[in-house]
Amino acid sequence: xxxxxxxVWKGLxxxxxxxxxEVKSYIDGQADAQYMGFxxxxxxxxxxxxxYTRALMKRSLEKGGKTPAPASSKPKVTNKAxxxxxxxxxxxxxxxxxxxxxxxxxxxxxxxxxxxLYYGLFDANGxxxxxxxxxxxxxxxxxQTFIDKxxxxxxxxxxxxxxxxxxxxxxxWQKKGWTRGKNEPIKNLEVIKECFSLYQQLxxxxxxxxxxxxxxxEGNELSDRMAVYARTAKETGFVAYPNAINxxxxxxxxxG
Numbered sequence: 001x002x003x004x005x006x007x008v009w010k011g012l013x014x015x016x017x018x019x020x021x022e023v024k025s026y027i028d029g030q031a032d033a034q035y036m037g038f039x040x041x042x043x044x045x046x047x048x049x050x051x052y053t054r055a056l057m058k059r060s061l062e063k064g065g066k067t068p069a070p071a072s073s074k075p076k077v078t079n080k081a082x083x084x085x086x087x088x089x090x091x092x093x094x095x096x097x098x099x100x101x102x103x104x105x106x107x108x109x110x111x112x113x114x115x116x117l118y119y120g121l122f123d124a125n126g127x128x129x130x131x132x133x134x135x136x137x138x139x140x141x142x143x144q145t146f147i148d149k150x151x152x153x154x155x156x157x158x159x160x161x162x163x164x165x166x167x168x169x170x171x172x173w174q175k176k177g178w179t180r181g182k183n184e185p186i187k188n189l190e191v192i193k194e195c196f197s198l199y200q201q202l203x204x205x206x207x208x209x210x211x212x213x214x215x216x217x218e219g220n221e222l223s224d225r226m227a228v229y230a231r232t233a234k235e236t237g238f239v240a241y242p243n244a245i246n247x248x249x250x251x252x253x254x255x256g
Contacts, residue, residue: 004018004020004037004038004039005017005018005037005038005039005040005041005043005044006018006019006020006023006035006036006037006038006044007035007036007038007044007047007048007055008023008026008027008033008034008035009034009035009048009051009052009055010033010034010035010052010098010128010256011023011026011027011033011034011035011098011128012025012026012027012098012127012128013026013097013098013099014026014095014096014097014098014100015048015097016041016044016045016048018041020037023035034052034214036052036055051254051255051256052214053214053255084112084154085151085152085153085154085207086110086111086146086151086152086153087108087109087110087143087146087151087152087153087154088108088109088112088153088154088156088219089106089107089108089109089139089142089143089153089154089155089156090106090107090108090109090156090157090211090219090220090222090223091104091105091106091132091135091136091138091139091155091156091157091223092104092105092106092132092135092157092158092159092213092220092223092224092226092227092256093105093128093129093130093131093132093133093134093135093159093227093256094128094131094224094227094228094230094231094256095126095127095128095130095131095231095256096231096256098127098128099125099126099127100124100125100126101122101123101124101126101231101234102121102122102123102126102127102128102130102131102231103119103120103121103122103123103126103131103227103228103229103230103231103232103233103235104119104120104121104131104132104134104135104138104226104227104230104238105117105118105119105135105222105223105224105225105226105227105228105229105230106118106119106135106138106139106142106223106226107219107220107222107223107226108142109219114218114219114222114245114247115245116240116241117222117223117226117240117241117245117250118138118142118226118238118239118240118241119226119227119229119230119233119235119238119239119241120230120235120236120237120238120239121134121138121230121235121236121237121238122230122231122233122234122235122236127188128159129159129161129162129187129188130188130191131227132157132159132161132162133159133162133165133188133191133192133195134191135157135159135162135223135227136155136157136159136162136163136166136195137191137194137195137198138238139155139157140155140195140198140199140202140206141198143155143202143205143206144198144201144202147202147205147206152207153205153206153207154206154207154208154209155206155207155208155209156209156210156211156219156220157208157209157210157211158210158211158212158213158214158220160210163208163210165188165192165195165196166192166195166196166199166208167199167203167208170192170193170195170196170199171196173186173192174196178193214255218247221251221255222247222250222251224255224256225250225251225253225254225255226241227256228253228254228255228256229241229253229254231256232254
């Protein structure tokens, strides 16, 4: 039997691997991990050049699944947020490889419509997790301006890690002098501390929600495209997307 190879598109480390034990160490505990096994290294290398969604589609066809519908009737990307508020702020991070070139993206919706997109915070030596946390930090900063206007605000992230860091774990880490058990160091500590401090000020006025990534949820998809754009454009600031928000064109941009 030929040796199986694995692709990890999103995890603690990305790439093509030939050991399931190694892959498992990169995806365990990563709620948004993306990975798949292949019969040969050639197939794995080819799949890694594309994205996880395309690989899933090809796998479905190989197993006798239905041919994808024409472009005009593809599964609809919805802009309906979970418990939609006056303002919904979607944030996402992208990194390839992981660690490697990272970027962050945010999509702001007001009354259910996208009004502003942001991208940036390029880091040549970032990670998925650091980019996701920076997205949450920037979302909290944006949330403050809307809260000051007496508007209800929701921040949505597909990173369970980021959400749990700020809403569950940070309080305990702070009590332990910002260390984990047995004085273990905390990764991404500085951004976690800044994010947690701002969250403490906003938590009674903002809803934090986990949204499934790559599930045709428009706001999540737009923030994903902005994160990838930040990485490829190498934008170190955090700036508003200067072009008109043409959803079809933006969704056609590379995804993470």
